Amino acid sequence: MAFTLPDLPYSHDALAAGGMSRETLEYHHDKHHKAYVDKLNELIQGTEWETASLEDIVRGTYQKGAVAQNGIFNNASQHWNHAQFWEMMSPNPGAIPGSLESALKDSFGSVDAFKKKFAEAGVGQFGSGWAWLVKTADGRLDITKTENGVNPLCFGQTALLGCDVWEHSYYIDFRNARPKYLENFLNNLVNWENVAARM
Ligand code: MN3
Numbered sequence: 001m002a003f004t005l006p007d008l009p010y011s012h013d014a015l016a017a018g019g020m021s022r023e024t025l026e027y028h029h030d031k032h033h034k035a036y037v038d039k040l041n042e043l044i045q046g047t048e049w050e051t052a053s054l055e056d057i058v059r060g061t062y063q064k065g066a067v068a069q070n071g072i073f074n075n076a077s078q079h080w081n082h083a084q085f086w087e088m089m090s091p092n093p094g095a096i097p098g099s100l101e102s103a104l105k106d107s108f109g110s111v112d113a114f115k116k117k118f119a120e121a122g123v124g125q126f127g128s129g130w131a132w133l134v135k136t137a138d139g140r141l142d143i144t145k146t147e148n149g150v151n152p153l154c155f156g157q158t159a160l161l162g163c164d165v166w167e168h169s170y171y172i173d174f175r176n177a178r179p180k181y182l183e184n185f186l187n188n189l190v191n192w193e194n195v196a197a198r199m
Contacts, residue, residue, distance in 0.1 A: 002041045003054065005034045006083050014091040018188040024172045032168055033082040040075035047072070054080050055153060062154040077149035081130060085164055090191035100196040107141040114143075119182040121145040122165045131182070133161040135199060160198045161190060 008014075008029055012022045040057075044050050049057045049072060058080055061073035096104070101111060108114040114133070122131035125145040132144045134157040141160070144152070152159040163169075163185050170181035 003037050003079060005029075005037045006086070008086050010091050015089060015189060018089075018091065018093070019173060019184040020089070020189060021173050024169070027172065028164075028168060029082070029086065033079070036075045036078040036082065040072065040079055043072045043075060049076075058151065058153045062150070074149045077151050077153075080153065081149060081151050081162060081164070084159055084162055087194055088161055088191055089185075089189045090194070093188065093190055094192055096192045097196040100192060100199060103141055103199065108143075115186045117143050118161070118163070119179065119186060122163050122182045123179050125165050128166040131163045131165060132157075132159055133195070134159055158198060161195045 008025065012025045012029075015025065016022055044052075044057070049060070052060065054076060057072065057076040061069040061076065063069070096111060104111050104114045108117060118131055118133060121143050122145065125131060125147065127147065129145060129147040130151065132146065132152055134142050134144055134152045134155075136142050137156045142157075144157075146152075146154075151162070163182060165178060165182070170178060174181040174184070
């Protein structure tokens with residue numbers, strides 16, 4: 001079954017007031033994300049992954065050194081990552097639901113401390129990758145960073161929030177200022193209801 005590019009859950013203009021422009025979404029969703037989907041569909045043809053679910057492909061091809069499967073892994077994981085990323089943002093971020101706020105305070109001391117640690121993970125990811133808030137296999141909340149397309153599925157974790165720190169995600173709106181992009185993401189773009197629902 002071929003994978004398809006999901007529509008954005010809002011219009012291309014919807015996040016502009018929150019700091020993510022129409023131009024960024026046109027490139028990031030319509031071109032970058034689409035390219036991952038198209039390449040994935042091409043690469044899985046005739047392989048054991050042709051009828052597998054996206055999650056099974058990500059988990060099954062994540063093996064360090066499995067060079068023959070790297071192309072499938074990279075494109076599958078980036079398709080999954082971006083599909084989550086669009087859902088994790090909203091034109092109306094709203095307040096952090098109480099259950100999530102309590103969990104963040106328990107795990108990191110305060111919401112501000114969580115944001116600081118999450119932003120540090122994103123800034124500290126050398127080169128392309130992602131910053132994540134995850135629920136670990138033993139039920140704790142943790143903050144991680146991953147390189148390229150690697151994501152929490154690879155480690156048996158649940159992704160609660162992810163931020164794309166590849167340059168294509170911020171260069172149009174923030175140029176080289178990744179810290180400003182992360183600060184803006186956390187303060188103006190996160191769909192906290194979505195994060196809470198994943199918990
Ligand atoms: Mn991206």
